[in-house]
Amino acid sequence: MEKSKIELQNISKSYYSEAAITQALRKVSLTFVHGEFVAITGESGSGKSTLLNIIGGMDSFDEGEMIVNGKPTFQYTEEDWEAYRRNQIGYVFQDYSLIGHYTALDNITGALLIMGKDKEEAQATAMEYLKKVGLEGYEKHPATELSSGQKQRLSIARALAKNTGIIIADEPTGNLDEENTIRTMTILKKISKECLVLLVTHEKRIAKFFGDRIIEICDGKVVRDENNTASTYERSDDSNIYLKEFEPDNIENGYSRFNIYYKKHEAPPSINMNMVWKDGKLYIQNLSDYDIIFEGEENGIQILDTERPSLEMEEIENLSYDLERLPDKGNAKLPFHEIWRIAMSNIRLMGKKQIFITIILIAAAVMLSITAAKFTNMVSISEEKIVSTDSHYARIDFNNISVFDHSDHLKVLQFAWKYLDGNDYGYTFFVPDGKVSIIGEGFEQIKNLKQVVYNTSYVPLDFLKKEDIVYGKMPELRNEVVLDLQVVKNLIASKGVVTTNFKTPENFIGATLKTPRYKVEMTITGISDTHEPALYCGQNILLGFPQKGYKIASLDELKKEYPGKYDDASLADNEILIRDGLYDSLKLEKDTEYRIGDDYKNIYNITGTFTDDIGVDYVLSDRGCLNIRDLMVFELKTCMVYSDNPKSAINKLKGIKDKSMNVFKMSLTIPHDDEIKAYREANTGDVDASSLVTIAIVVISIIMVYFTIKSNAISRSEELTVYSLLGISKGSILKSYIIEMVLLTSYTSLPSVLVTSGVIKFIGSIPSLGITMLFPWWAVLLLIIVIYTAHAIISILPVYGILSKPPATLAVKG
16 A cells, blocks of 8 residues: 655645635644654644645645645645545544434445445445444444444544555544443554544544644644653543542531541532431532532433543553555546435425425426427428418419509410410419318218318419329319328328227328319329428319319310210310310300400311210310410419529519509519418417416526525535545536436426427427417427436536635535
C-alpha cells in the first residue's frame, strides 16, 4: 500500500460574508506522513476543522499549495478532487455522515462499489468490517435505527473498508459515551500504524493519550506542534464517585458513625438535618439548602472505595485488531446498478411529493400534447388529411361578367375555344364541385348506405400510367375509375359505417361510387399510388355531375360498352346520336338539327339513336365532346388546367392579351397551395389565441415541478453530502437523479402523451366532425424526446447547484 504524505505550504483560507471577512487559516505549513496519529486541537473557531477540510479535499484554499505524495494539487480539476476523496481519504465525522435510509451493510457496500469492487466482493468485505466494529447482526438495520455509538462504529467501518492511506476524523467522539469513545479511539489508534490518521478534537485528554503528535491551532495559526508520549488515559466516568479522590472526615459516637468525603478546598457548608429512628426505619429531614441524593440503581450512581480507573497505552497496544486490509483499490465510478438503486430509493423517499409531481407531470403532458398538435398543424402539413386538390391543377375563374349581356358571356366561350382547347397552357379539365359517395356492400344492414369520399379531386385518365396501378387494373369503360391509395387510406382510417367492410385497399376494387343527387354511377377498377388525392376518370362522365350538366359519351366509349353493335357507326364533329327514350319523348327525327345549350356552335345533325341502358343522353365525336366541355366552362365560368408546372401555366395565362378579355377578368389560383395556406392561417390564429394560455400553464407546471424537485433535493442534501464526501463522481449522482426523473416521466408523461395523441388522431379521423388535427408519429416522438430532455434538465439543475458547492460547505450543520 502506498505510504501517504501530505505537505501544506503557506496555506491560507478566508470566508466571506456580507458583514465581514473571516480568516480561518493564516499561512499554515505542516507535513504529515504515513504511520502517524496526529491530534489537532484548538478552541471552537480556531481553524482546526478548516484545516482538516482542506487536507481531506472538502474545501479549497486561497493561497499556498498542498502536495499529495509528491504531487502538487494546484492543477487539480473537480474530477481529480473526487478521485482524491474517493481513493485516498476515509472520513469519520461527529455526525456520522451516513445515509439514513440505507442499511448498515449498504452504507459500507456503496463506498466499496465506487472503489471498483464488484457487488459480491463489496458485500463480503462490508460484513467483515461490521463484525470487527461489533455490528454483526445489524447489517440489515437502517442507519437511522442505530444508536449513537453504533452509528459512529459504522462510520469507522466504512472508512476502514475503503482501505485509504489517510483517515480523517472530525470530533468522532463528540456524541459518544466513555466506553464507545475508548473503543472508537482504540480502533483509530490501531489502524494509524498502517496509514495516516488525522484527528480533530476539543478533548485534550483524548489528544494527549491517543495522539503520536499534537498540533494546536489558534486564530488560524499553528501555535504548537510536538510529539506526544503520554501513556495513561484517565477515564471521565462522571456516573460514579471514587472515594480515593476525596478527603475523609469522621464523626462517631456510641450508636452512630458518619464519614464525610469532600475534595480539597471544597468543604461543604454546614450540614443540618434531623434523623429519627422509629420502628426499625431511619427518617431523615433535610434542613440544609442543598439536595440529598442517595446512591443506587434508581439514581444511577455508585460510590466506590477505589481510585478512578485509567487506561494504559500498553492495553491499547495489546488489543486485537487483525482484520486484513484490502491489497488494492480502483478508481471506478459508481456502477449502474448502484445508480439505479439510488434512483429507486429517491422515488420511495418522495412520499406525498410523488403524488403532487405525478399530477403536475400528467397535466403538463396533456397540455403540451394539445399545444404540440396545434403547432404541428401550423408548421407541418399532412396533405393526406387536409388537401383535396391534385397539386398539378391551376384554376381559372372568369369574373366581372355582366349578368344581362349574353354577348359578354359568349366571350368566355370564345376564349375557351381559342386558348383552352389546345395544350399550350396545360390540359383543360372541367371539374365539378360535387362530391361522390361510396356505396355500402356486403352486410344487408349497410347495403345502399352512402359515405362521402372527402379530400379527393377528379383527374384525367390521360395522366395515369399503368405502372401507377398497385391493385386492380386500368379502366376500360366510360364509368370505370381508379382511386388513389391516399384517398383509400383516408376512407379506411375514417372508420365510417360503410368503410368498415373495406379492410384493405384491395377490398375497394369493384366498389360503386355515386353522385349524391344525379345518380351518376362509377365502378372502381384499380387503386393507384401517385401520392395525390385523385380519382382518375374520363372527362365526359364528369359533364353530367352538375345540375346544368350534360350526360354525354364519345363514340369510342359507346363502342367499348357494346362491342360489335356500333362498330360501323361514325360521327362527324357536327353530328350526334340521341338516346332512344329521349329521341321518342321529344319526337325527334333523323337528319334534323339539335341544339345543346344557347350558343350557335353547339348545333348538331341527328344521325341515329342508341339504347337507353348506357346511362347517357348523347353520343358525340371527340371534338363534339370537347365543345360540350367548353360549354360547361361557359355555363359555370370556371375550369381547371392540369400541368406539371401549374405556376408556369398561370404565368403563361397571365400573358394572354385578347380583346375578348375586356368584359371579364381571370382569377388564376393553385387550389392545392391555397388549401395549405388557408389551413395554416386558420391554425396560426388558433395557436395564437388559445395556445398562449396553454403554454403559460405548461411553463407554470414546469416551474412547479422544478421547485418540487429542488425542495426534494434540498431535503436530501445530507445524502448528497455523503455521496460527495465518499468521492462519488458528480456525473454518477446526476445520473441517479436523471434516472429517477425518467422513471417518473415514464409512468406519468409518456402514457399521457400517448393517450392524448391517440384521442387527437381519433378526432381528426372523423370527417363529419370537421376538425382537422394533425399529430403525426414523428411529432409525437419529438414531443416525447423534448419532455424527457426537459425533465432530465429540471431534475439535475437543483442537484447540480448543491453539488457545485464544496463538500465542506455541504457538511456544515446549523
